[in-house]
Amino acid sequence: MxxxxxxxxxxxxxxxxxxxxxxxxxxxxxxxxxxxxxxxxxxxxxxxxxxxxxxxxxxxxxxxxxxxxxxxxxxxxxxxxxxxxxxxxxxxxxxxxxxxxxxxxxxxxxxxxxxxxxxxxxxxxxxxxxxxxxxxxxxxxxxxxxxxxxxxxxxxxxxxxxxxxxxxxxxxxxxxxxxxxxxxxxxxxxxxxxxxxxxxLDARADFRMEKQPVEEVFFKVGDQKSRAAAEALFRSYMGAEAVELHLLVKGRSVRVPQASGRNARFRFSEICGQALGASDYLALCRNFDTMIVEDVPTMNFDRRNEAKRFIILVDVLYDAKARLILSAEADAQDLYAAAKGMEAQEFPRTVSRLIEMRSQQYLAEWQARHR
CATH class of the missing domain: 3.40.50.300 (P-loop containing nucleotide triphosphate hydrolases)
Structure with missing residues (x-):
């Protein structure tokens, strides 16, 4: 055909x-x-x-x-x-x-x-x-x-x-x-x-935005109640057996603060606030199917390096069809605000992918691959 x-x-x-x-x-x-x-x-x-x-x-x-x-x-x-x-x-x-x-x-x-x-x-x-x-x-x-x-x-x-x-x-x-x-x-x-x-390609809309979201993988932690709900879910994935691991990537040690089976948990500062890049995120994807990232802050031009790492992280996870669970200070579309710079151009793609990655369709496909 x-x-x-x-x-x-x-x-x-x-x-x-x-x-x-x-x-x-x-x-x-x-x-x-x-x-x-x-x-x-x-x-x-x-x-x-x-x-x-x-x-x-x-x-x-x-x-x-x-x-x-x-x-x-x-x-x-x-x-x-x-x-x-x-x-x-x-x-x-x-x-x-x-x-x-x-x-x-x-x-x-x-x-x-x-x-x-x-x-x-x-x-x-x-x-x-x-x-x-x-x-x-x-x-x-x-x-x-x-x-x-x-x-x-x-x-x-x-x-x-x-x-x-x-x-x-x-x-x-x-x-x-x-x-x-x-x-x-x-x-x-x-x-x-x-x-x-x-x-x-000038299609009529962002089709990812139209997919029904599933809130339990994206938490806007604006109050104590939502933060507690996110923490409870994170703990349910990690269990009591979570341990610290170190992955060797190009002769360097990449620290995984909490790992349990194919699940890994990071604070934003630990995965995007450090000097990590695509090769490190690719290595994480080879070892883990589910990534938990908590306390994602709102960012501006002064924090563009962290924003760039976050863009790369989401790209790598999306391309690997991994599951991303995160807590953030704001909704996805409000996480980065800058009037200039390449990160400002690229962040709309990150927003779109974050929304798709919490859709019923994306998560159902993830479940089907990991049965």
Whole structure:
């Protein structure tokens, strides 16, 4: 079936709501799926032209960059495409996780380097050997270390015929907006515009917001009664056997204050007030299915570092389909307020995901996976 037929089947089964904007955005993905289905040689020599016997590599199909406001169905459409894509070597990954992996690989490449090949090129070669189609969820660039290597990395990937599909909350021209040395990042934007078709998904609403919330996983602790209710639930999950654990992540010890089975409990200051990042949160997700985070405060521009960690934490937990139970000083939409900065741009996605993560549908799916 075409992607459009698959979408229609899901809508007919009431698994999704049919939306005209989503259908329009699905057509470029359907075009790409059909192009990938056509037999064509894939060359992964990455500049070693002797392996091609002087033949130029076949031009790969143009990918898709799907952007729009939070909760409009971008990830759903990309996942529908990924499941149907006929490419044998394909990979779907959250962009935070991908860049963390790239930095790990670069660290190893530099350590093992004999002074010859550029480490970025070496890492790109390895990535090409592993996947010919890369699907990135939540494509965003907020870190200068990421920004400085993306053009070189993706130039090599695209030259080798790798096809990229990405979802994002912003159009390519606004990536790394306001970042340091952004002029050095602009060649990557040009490359992205050349090698992907930019599609704006302008669906009617944030569909996550319409899912019925289940309050017992999100507590606004504005008074003693609500705080006591949250504490009682937290204790019921942790039991009397909760212990302190330490996870080894990249040679560092990440402290888990309370762990019981596949459940972990943190204060906000312990998980977002410390110098932790995506690799630490990914390690937590590998060890725990339920994360309890208590005393999430309201934040402003002065606390943007904590807000950034919270954004990454929610992204990682959401992508892992983990269960998040938290207590907070305010409702999700009121947790961060700032007039400037990348965190202000990204926090609406966090709000949308927090609301979905306490919906009946999300929690029912979590229960079904952990029976």
């Amino acid at each position: 075409s992607l459009l037929s698959r979408y229609d089947a899901l809508a007919a089964a009431s698994l999704i709501e049919r939306d005209q904007a989503q259908l329009s955005a699905l057509r470029p993905l359907d075009r790409l799926a059909k192009e990938l289905a056509r037999p064509a040689p894939f060359r992964a020599a990455l500049g070693v032209m002797s392996l091609f016997r002087s033949k130029a590599p076949a031009k790969a199909p143009r990918g898709v960059y799907l952007w729009g406001h939070v909760g409009r169905g971008k990830t759903t459409l990309m996942d529908l495409f990924f499941e149907s894509a006929p490419t044998p070597g394909k990979r779907r990954v959250h962009f935070h996780s991908f860049m963390q992996e790239v930095h790990d690989r670069l660290h190893r490449a530099r350590r093992e380097s004999d002074g010859g090949e550029d480490p970025v090129t070496r890492v790109a070669k390895d990535l090409v050997a592993e996947a010919k189609l890369l699907c990135f969820d939540e494509f965003s660039v907020t870190d200068i270390a990421d920004a400085m290597i993306l053009a070189r990395l993706f130039s090599t990937l695209f030259s080798a015929g790798v096809v990229v599909v990405a979802t994002s909350n912003v159009e390519p021209e606004r990536l790394y907006e306001g970042g340091r040395n952004r002029d050095l990042f602009l060649p990557f934007i040009d490359l992205l515009l050349e090698r992907t078709e930019v599609v704006h």
